[in-house]
Amino acid sequence: MTPLTQAQAAARAATEADAALAGLFQTQYAAMVRLAVLLGADDAEDIVAEAFYQLYRRWKKLRGADAAVPYLRSVVCNLTRMRLRHLQVVRKHSTPDAAPQAGSSAEAEALLHDDQRALVAALKELPARQREALVLRHWLGLREAEIAEAMGISAGAVKSHTSRGMAALTRVLEERR
Template sequence: MDARAPELRAVADPADLDREEALARLFERHYASMLRLAALLGADDPENIVAEAYYEIYRKWRRLRDADRAESYLRSVVCNLTRMRIRHLQIVRKHTEPPVAEWAASAEYTALLHDDQRALIAALGQLPPRQREALVLRHWMGLKESEIAKAMGISTGSVKTHTARGIAALTQVLENRR
């Protein structure tokens, strides 16, 4: 028998098992909503954003003060990663040649969305990033202003301002459409 055999046997740490179970539950409950959040915030690769967010929460699980707040931490990470990814892409696009062909929605994507939905999503895409983020978190994710403030890293008053301005801009764009 190898002298290193006791070292080779994997002994599962109960804390690691608890983390694994908690993250599995978090994934089951919130993956789809986090994916929608990243997509609505304008991520070009929402699956990668959400995967990276789950990796971040996995790495920092032991530092979470309250495991019950993991969902709000995950939401914040998704928002921050999406914001960073959009900034990165804006810088990259400034320093590259313009693309030959513009992005076009697939036939399946276009067929699935009703005309009003397409108009709303297009109008949402025209908003400044902070307004879009506040509206998505409020109306699509159903968060309270305090939760939005935490996810965006801003004050509650700023959330109210971004939400009000975003609604006003969407209203104007959609009324001009009629």
């Protein structure tokens, strides 16, 4: 056996990275789309595609393959937050006769049952940080430290956002009954 040349080693590493990313895409795509939808994104598929692209670009800089999912989750949260801010600015500065933009795709809404629709509608009424904390905690089952990392805030702030979000969500859902 001859030792691998530097070019061969780089090619092998690139092939392994591509295979790892392809596997990650197959296992995490649907979960990331659900996360983006629950966070209020109207273009969840585009956000997740951008998140995977950013993961691909930064793959070599990750601490390891096990850091890929938390990084991806964080990127989806950040991209969704940025998209929602952008839409707020657009709506604020749009003319009154402009057509309103849909909150989510018809396909995403059709897949939800009535009780899920009420819950998603109640989630959309929450402030963004509370919504993010609740979705990451209760739909993805993340621990406080993981949520803090994904949202870029402290664990104490995660507790505060989760608690306030649950209280507000409870109030909204009780009012609908």
